[in-house]
Amino acid sequence: MATHPITLTVNGSQRQGQVEPRRLLVHYLRDELGLTGTHIGCETSQCGACTVILNGQAVKSCTVFAVQADGGQVMTIEGLAQDGQLHPIQEGFWEEHGLQCGFCTPGMILSTYDLLLKNPDPSEQEIRHALHGNLCRCTGYQHIVKSVQYAANKMKGAPAVAD
Amino acid sequence: MVYMRQVGARVKRKEDPRLITGSSNYVDDFNPRGVGHLGILRSVYAHAKINGIDTSAAKAHPGVIAVFTGADVPELDRPMPHGEGETAGGQKGMVGIVTAPLATDRVRHVGQAIAAVVAEDRYIARDALDLIVVDYEPLDAVIDIEEAVKDGAPQLYDEVPNNTAYTWTRKRGEVDAAFAEAEVTVTQRMNNQRLAAISLETRGVLAQPDPLSGGLTVYTSTQNPHSVRAEIARTLGLSEIEIRVVAPEVGGGFGAKISSYPEEMIVAALARKLNRPVKWIETRSEHLLATHHGRGQINEISLAAKRDGTITGLRMRCLADLGAYPRDASVPPLTGMLMSGVYGYQNVDIEIRGVYTNTMATGAYRGAGRPEAAYYVERIMDVLAAELGIDPVEVRRKNFIPPDAFPYKTPTGPTYDSGDYNKPLDKALAAADYQGQRAEQRQLRAQGRYRGIGVVTFTEICGFGPFDSASVRVEPSGKVTVATGISPHGQGQETTFAQMVADELGVSMDDVIVVHGDTARTPAGKGTMGSRGLVVGGSALFKTLGQIKEKATKIAAHLLEASPEDIEFREGKFGVKGAPDRTKTLVDIAAAAYSGSLPDEIGTGLEATDFFAPPGTTFPFGADVVTVEVNPETGEVALLRYVAIDDCGRVISPLLVDGQVHGGLTQGIAQALFEEVVYDEQGQLVTGTLMDYAVPKPEYVPMFENDRTETPSPHNPLGAKGIGELATIGSTPAVVNAVVDALAPFGIRHLDMPLRPQRIWQAIQDAQAKAPAAAD
Ligand code: FES
Ligand code: FES
Numbered sequence: 001m002a003t004h005p006i007t008l009t010v011n012g013s014q015r016q017g018q019v020e021p022r023r024l025l026v027h028y029l030r031d032e033l034g035l036t037g038t039h040i041g042c043e044t045s046q047c048g049a050c051t052v053i054l055n056g057q058a059v060k061s062c063t064v065f066a067v068q069a070d071g072g073q074v075m076t077i078e079g080l081a082q083d084g085q086l087h088p089i090q091e092g093f094w095e096e097h098g099l100q101c102g103f104c105t106p107g108m109i110l111s112t113y114d115l116l117l118k119n120p121d122p123s124e125q126e127i128r129h130a131l132h133g134n135l136c137r138c139t140g141y142q143h144i145v146k147s148v149q150y151a152a153n154k155m156k157g158a159p160a161v162a163d
Numbered sequence: 164m165v166y167m168r169q170v171g172a173r174v175k176r177k178e179d180p181r182l183i184t185g186s187s188n189y190v191d192d193f194n195p196r197g198v199g200h201l202g203i204l205r206s207v208y209a210h211a212k213i214n215g216i217d218t219s220a221a222k223a224h225p226g227v228i229a230v231f232t233g234a235d236v237p238e239l240d241r242p243m244p245h246g247e248g249e250t251a252g253g254q255k256g257m258v259g260i261v262t263a264p265l266a267t268d269r270v271r272h273v274g275q276a277i278a279a280v281v282a283e284d285r286y287i288a289r290d291a292l293d294l295i296v297v298d299y300e301p302l303d304a305v306i307d308i309e310e311a312v313k314d315g316a317p318q319l320y321d322e323v324p325n326n327t328a329y330t331w332t333r334k335r336g337e338v339d340a341a342f343a344e345a346e347v348t349v350t351q352r353m354n355n356q357r358l359a360a361i362s363l364e365t366r367g368v369l370a371q372p373d374p375l376s377g378g379l380t381v382y383t384s385t386q387n388p389h390s391v392r393a394e395i396a397r398t399l400g401l402s403e404i405e406i407r408v409v410a411p412e413v414g415g416g417f418g419a420k421i422s423s424y425p426e427e428m429i430v431a432a433l434a435r436k437l438n439r440p441v442k443w444i445e446t447r448s449e450h451l452l453a454t455h456h457g458r459g460q461i462n463e464i465s466l467a468a469k470r471d472g473t474i475t476g477l478r479m480r481c482l483a484d485l486g487a488y489p490r491d492a493s494v495p496p497l498t499g500m501l502m503s504g505v506y507g508y509q510n511v512d513i514e515i516r517g518v519y520t521n522t523m524a525t526g527a528y529r530g531a532g533r534p535e536a537a538y539y540v541e542r543i544m545d546v547l548a549a550e551l552g553i554d555p556v557e558v559r560r561k562n563f564i565p566p567d568a569f570p571y572k573t574p575t576g577p578t579y580d581s582g583d584y585n586k587p588l589d590k591a592l593a594a595a596d597y598q599g600q601r602a603e604q605r606q607l608r609a610q611g612r613y614r615g616i617g618v619v620t621f622t623e624i625c626g627f628g629p630f631d632s633a634s635v636r637v638e639p640s641g642k643v644t645v646a647t648g649i650s651p652h653g654q655g656q657e658t659t660f661a662q663m664v665a666d667e668l669g670v671s672m673d674d675v676i677v678v679h680g681d682t683a684r685t686p687a688g689k690g691t692m693g694s695r696g697l698v699v700g701g702s703a704l705f706k707t708l709g710q711i712k713e714k715a716t717k718i719a720a721h722l723l724e725a726s727p728e729d730i731e732f733r734e735g736k737f738g739v740k741g742a743p744d745r746t747k748t749l750v751d752i753a754a755a756a757y758s759g760s761l762p763d764e765i766g767t768g769l770e771a772t773d774f775f776a777p778p779g780t781t782f783p784f785g786a787d788v789v790t791v792e793v794n795p796e797t798g799e800v801a802l803l804r805y806v807a808i809d810d811c812g813r814v815i816s817p818l819l820v821d822g823q824v825h826g827g828l829t830q831g832i833a834q835a836l837f838e839e840v841v842y843d844e845q846g847q848l849v850t851g852t853l854m855d856y857a858v859p860k861p862e863y864v865p866m867f868e869n870d871r872t873e874t875p876s877p878h879n880p881l882g883a884k885g886i887g888e889l890a891t892i893g894s895t896p897a898v899v900n901a902v903v904d905a906l907a908p909f910g911i912r913h914l915d916m917p918l919r920p921q922r923i924w925q926a927i928q929d930a931q932a933k934a935p936a937a938a939d
Pocket of ligand 1: 039040041042043044045046047048049050051060061062063
């Protein structure tokens, strides 16, 4: 099958590749770039384990072709902590026991990132609603909600961080 | 520094830093050089003869490395041995049947593996699967268990009439007399629908040749690496030391990853045959088709009772769906064994038939047999309460096994270790303000609103042996490496075990590493399942730490020039009794242990391995109070409050117990309200993606109000009872009881799960058609 050249900025560095038009972004990130923190739980857009930030928006990378992301900016879970310093959302998940097996966690964290950009002070219901595209089979969501609340509080208190 | 005990404290998990940064590895995250990607062709018929398989076009496809059928690989055309389950092995007296990993002449369910493609890339493997042509000759299939046992039904196995694999019975006391003399009897047919485990990580296997042993290293997403090792070795005709099985990060299991599977055998055999790494990653649709399901029973259950609510007899006739190729058929008998619940009735007559159908096998799923039992018992208690017009709480109290009766031998089989069932019930009723809620319910009913309150009291069986293990090595620096035979995959035992080590040896939790899930690095073990991780694995660690402490005490005595009897362990240090400043830390002791200069009676080094074989099982218990409101116009259920009080014995990690409870409750609620695996009459899977199979989303559950009581188990040194499954077991009947309670004004006494809006709405319509005035 024919391949196409693509150029992406992934976690701040430029990556170039040759991909088949049918290759999913998630497979490009995982198999070609070795960014295996992005997970696959369904391949059909239900579970959210594959969530990444593409051009400032949370997307399910199992539902985006790599060629569609050409020229774009991608942030994966590997790009969230800066200089070894956990992001407040990561801290929140650790502090509040927001994960068990951890498989949903990268997607949960990046969906939370998207939520808190748009709504820095969400209510419990707004958190649950914003995460409705992310399934977790382990936690029953209670500690995930608390993790998000922890992060929101921490981010409100902290000085504004450049994006 | 202030000395702080870690056991019982709220501590953050040791597992998390790698998981929240995406830096750890699940099976699919490994990509060794030269890996071939394996795809599996699966049957599209529920029941068919295979007259031929043509793989030539697939073989010729560019990028395909090889294509195999069972005929090409003798190891994969032989029956797999029975799996190792929570209680081990196939059911006694069972007729039938184990399957070969690749079917060659007959298939008995949609999704059964027929051929395997290995390709350079996962996309190519899937392309090539479409090029394989199978010549099927369809046969009549039977999907429904009540149909399957009828004379003349299509038969899966010629030698198994009525598709009945086994009949399990338990008869104690004078049941016929109890029913003949009963002041009141109630009978209810109940369906316990099939569920899918849906671990968020599907199954996956990667096998690669291992130059060290000349055999294989196999990475697999399993709960039980030692048993997978034994079965791969047997399948390939190798010895255990030639196979190393690693369970890396595992993204949830819930029972479905206990047994080994055909795919593990296929990947291992082909990696050996091709002499290169081979990887298979299950798609979500394959998970729904070919990872075993849970539950799947139909039951008719009856109680005999006195007017005051005292139960005098229980009878049940149950059909349990085994699917076509059960790897562990011991789950349905567990249902029978737990039919005593928390109650003292003595006359029981239980019959369970295990039935083959043309569907995917059933097996363990969170609770494995016990949720079914708790569902039947707790549901029929409410049916009885409604019949008698007694509050459901009172009917339960009337029949509790009293706290002074333990150890208590049940008529259904097990001997309960310890219990005090009023304790969690009292606490739950107080937390929920039960009386206040009943008053509110009466007011709302008068306004035409349908509030319902569900109450359950329940127990289960945990902590199965036969044993588990731990190795502890104090390194020369005084840091500690623990290797455990259990195989956690989300439960957090790296943390719990580090808490124990910290307290027992006086080190920081940061100075402890816990290794698991690797047959080359851990002592023999039985995996993580059946809430046994802490109960059995933790107890093995506790015993091993005892050995370490004994030797450390001798070394400290030597260093402090005291006799070992005069050494005590206080606030994390080994010190001379009565001499506060004469102490040695583990760092001092480790340095001495590896100095090579200790006297012979003490000896060099500081490490130990020990095993714990539990003398009996454990029986955690609890009580839940649930509040719902049903919208009669739409049939929708709003889950308003959930109060859960669990007694899992002594607690090491309260935060982690809360996590287990929340997740467990959500899975139990999911059975009550949302989830169901559905096959059509031809045996086609209707619920083949997460679009059709309804896993709860964050908005479907409330904030849970959970708390504990603590009744230690006498069956292990920790006093722990297990918490992995308990919440699931209580929550299914709790929610159904609440919904049925809400619908009581319509005269509804039972509804089968899942209680989706359509079913509830229809039941209301039917009730109103029968008695138009009743609801107004
Ligand atoms: S893998 Fe993309 S949503 Fe599930
Ligand atoms: S932590 Fe396991 S799926 Fe969320």
